[in-house]
Each structure stands twice: as C-alpha cells, then as structure tokens.
Amino acid sequence: QVQLVQSGAEVKRPGASVKVSCKASGYTFSHFGISWVRQVPGQGLERMGWISVYNGNTDYAQKMQGRVTLTTDTSTSTAYMELRSLRSDDTAVYYCVRDVVGAGAAVFDFWGQGTLVTVSS
C-alpha cells in the first residue's frame, strides 16, 4: 500500500532553517511527483510547491520563492523540503503529497502524516 512517512516535529528559532523528509513506499517513486502543502493551525491548506521525482523539475508557490527548496533522493525514495529564514508565521503542519510526475493535472492522492514545525524564540 502507498505510504508517505514524514520526519518528526521540529522546533526552530526565527531565522533558522528546517528540512523535513518524506519517505515513500508501496509504489515506484520515480513515476510520480511530490507536492508540499502546509497548514497553519486552525487554517486552510496552502500549496508550497512541487517536484518531479523523474527529472527533478520544480515549481514553487510565488509566496515561497527564494525560501524553499524541494529535492528528492531516488536511492532511498525520500523527498525533502527545506525552508529557510524561518519566521513565526511559518509555524504550521507541513505535508508531503503524492502528485503528478510531469505536465498534467494535479493528483494529490496520498498524503503524509504531517510534520509540525514550530518557530519560536
């Protein structure tokens, strides 16, 4: 069965960076992409960006441009999301989601369990 297992909760100081991992299993990793979505406590879903596992192409939400980097490691079927220059309003649960591999309609069919990132001084 398809599973996306994310790394554990993080607490960071403002200005620091965080890197969240997402290990995939139950499917051929390179046949899909991975999107990242975040959710501030009590609020809705916000798309951060997407990476094609097949060729490494990325697309970032304009709001996140310059602060977020998405990567994958096909040898371990793991995707990573790094967010830099953290601010208090980055406190949120971060989700990885299985998505389309290339040009095409978004899929979002399987979600990780989420990783809470708390930014606090």
Add this chain to the structure above:
Amino acid sequence: EVVMTQSPLSLPVTLGQPASISCRSSRSLVHSDTNIYLSWFHQRPGQSPRRLLFRVSRRDSGVPDRFSGSGSGTDFTLHISRVETEDVGTYYCMQGTHWPPTFGQGTKVEIK
C-alpha cells in the same frame, strides 16, 4: 491562479440527514483533455487530509458510497446522503486542471 470558493464555511448537520457543500471556481475546470480535475478532501481533527473524490465524482478506494460528487464547468457539489458521526471535520475542494492547483477555504462540518 484559479480561485476556489466554498459555501457554506460552516455546516451543522443532523445525523442520518443529507448534507451538501458547494464549490465554485473562478474559471472553467474543463481540461484540454476534456476531463474535469476537481477533487474533494476530508480532514478529521488532528489528521491529514484524505482524498474522497477525484474528477468530480469518482470515489477513492474505501470511500463509502454515501459520498458523491456532481457538477460541471465552474460549479460543483459534494453530497453526503446520510451523515454519520465519522463525517465530522473539514472538507476541501481542489482544482487540478489549471497550474498551480488551488484549494477552497474549507467547510467545517459538525453535528448539531
């Protein structure tokens, strides 16, 4: 970006009664391949979202048949034929037709 607007934002429901949630897009969701990539997700408190329906009305594996979807163009609806306790939580629509994919604000369903 395509704006997705859900209504209502809060929906008190009675157990065993039907319920519906509306989702409107700012432009037609008909893809160049003629499909409509409109999905519905359910998020229980403290859990990850789970996809219920894709391409307007296709149920994901394990989704009870009391959930159905309808609509075309820019107007879509999620229907629950008889609400059960486990259906509480927040429902989101999402369009995948136009890049980037975008979500509705969410509709919180609670039992009266």
